[in-house]
Amino acid sequence: MQLILFNIERNSFCAHLGADLTGKCVVKELNKLEEGIRILLTEGDARYVIDPDGRESEIIEYLQSLETEGLFERIYIYAEELSIDRFGSVSKLQHIYQKGADPGIHDELKAIIEPTKNAIQTEKMRVLAIDDVVIIRNIIRTIFDKSSSLSHLEVITAGSVAEAKSVLANKEGIELVILDWMMPKISGIDFLRYLRSDNRYKSVKVIMCTSVGERAKVKEAIGIGVDGYIVKPIVRADLVKKVVELLPMPVAG
Amino acid sequence: MPLVDVEAALEELGLDKDDFMEFVGDLKEFVSETLPQLDSAQVSDNKIQIRELAHSIKGAVANLRFLKAAEVAQEIERIGAGVKTGDVAPLIQELKSILESSYAELGL
Numbered sequence: 001m002q003l004i005l006f007n008i009e010r011n012s013f014c015a016h017l018g019a020d021l022t023g024k025c026v027v028k029e030l031n032k033l034e035e036g037i038r039i040l041l042t043e044g045d046a047r048y049v050i051d052p053d054g055r056e057s058e059i060i061e062y063l064q065s066l067e068t069e070g071l072f073e074r075i076y077i078y079a080e081e082l083s084i085d086r087f088g089s090v091s092k093l094q095h096i097y098q099k100g101a102d103p104g105i106h107d108e109l110k111a112i113i114e115p116t117k118n119a120i121q122t123e124k125m126r127v128l129a130i131d132d133v134v135i136i137r138n139i140i141r142t143i144f145d146k147s148s149s150l151s152h153l154e155v156i157t158a159g160s161v162a163e164a165k166s167v168l169a170n171k172e173g174i175e176l177v178i179l180d181w182m183m184p185k186i187s188g189i190d191f192l193r194y195l196r197s198d199n200r201y202k203s204v205k206v207i208m209c210t211s212v213g214e215r216a217k218v219k220e221a222i223g224i225g226v227d228g229y230i231v232k233p234i235v236r237a238d239l240v241k242k243v244v245e246l247l248p249m250p251v252a253g
Numbered sequence: 254m255p256l257v258d259v260e261a262a263l264e265e266l267g268l269d270k271d272d273f274m275e276f277v278g279d280l281k282e283f284v285s286e287t288l289p290q291l292d293s294a295q296v297s298d299n300k301i302q303i304r305e306l307a308h309s310i311k312g313a314v315a316n317l318r319f320l321k322a323a324e325v326a327q328e329i330e331r332i333g334a335g336v337k338t339g340d341v342a343p344l345i346q347e348l349k350s351i352l353e354s355s356y357a358e359l360g361l
Contacts, residue, residue: 134283135279136312139316142272143267146267182308211308211315233265233315233318236266236267
């Protein structure tokens with residue numbers, strides 16, 4: 001993992017990289033570092049961000065503590081104005097780039113940013129797949145893992161409605177439920193009714209993914225408020241298409 | 254006609270052969286746990302459990318394109334649901350036999 005410490009100005013360097021990386025502040029990102037955020041952004045003039053509140057020391061301490069933890073292999077800094085010599089104690093600091101020093105730097109940084117850009121710009125939306133058969137849960141998970149158009153989504157699985165209720169209550173950001181109909185104890189259609197009757201979950205999209213394909217049953221599910229209906233056996237293209245319709249990938253920048 | 258439509262499984266599920274065979278391994282484990290429960294449900298004539306277990310097996314095999322096994326599991330499920338009358342014991346034996354043949358077809 002690499003850490004990139006930027007000091008950037010709005011609509012200049014960002015625009016050059018083709019990424020809108022503004023709107024972040026150093027404190028916010030520092031707070032997120034421990035959660036695995038790899039790019040630390042500062043905004044505006046480095047002196048303004050770092051010096052008045054003594055944050056330069058704070059950043060150095062963070063970098064040193066991260067080195068101790070072995071979290072980052074390399075640390076990059078891009079800064080227009082920064083008292084560079086004060087970072088000498090950070091041994092993994094490989095490069096210090098200064099704006100305008102080398103046009104090739106932009107391409108190099110862009111290549112570093114690209115894989116991690118989406119991770120910092122958007123929190124991953126979550127999809128909850130509920131099916132009592134573990135193989136089907138794993139098939140759905142594999143489809144998501146292998147589909148680049150679903151890379152903005154994280155899949156969580158549950159083997160029963162009871163487990164699903166627990167997941168919903170404890171995990172934030174679940175935007176879509178993929179729901180089997182016929183399950184022991186509480187059926188998928190009853191769970192759909194529950195979701196549509198509870199204000200907390202009314203906006204959660206639901207795709208029924210079931211072997212139940214009779215027209216009357218499909219109409220019943222539509223009447224309750226299902227957003228999509230897929231009849232098993234699962235076909236990857238159909239599932240991906242339906243998911244993307246309901247949860248399109250956010251446009252970067 | 255093959256017992257397992259591997260080509261359809263790979264194409265329609267977007268899997269490579271290794272993924273597929275891993276799922277088949279999972280299926281064998283799942284079925285080895287579920288079939289004895291189905292036997293017990295049949296002995297005790299617990300139609301609800303017969304239906305639920307047969308439905309689970311059907312879902313697992315059908316999604317991996319074990320075509321013949323899916324047909325038989327569906328028949329057991331129908332009987333369990335009371336749609337058709339009949340004895341499920343021979344069908345359970347047939348399902349076991351077809352599953353073994355299916356694994357053999359895949360070189361397992």
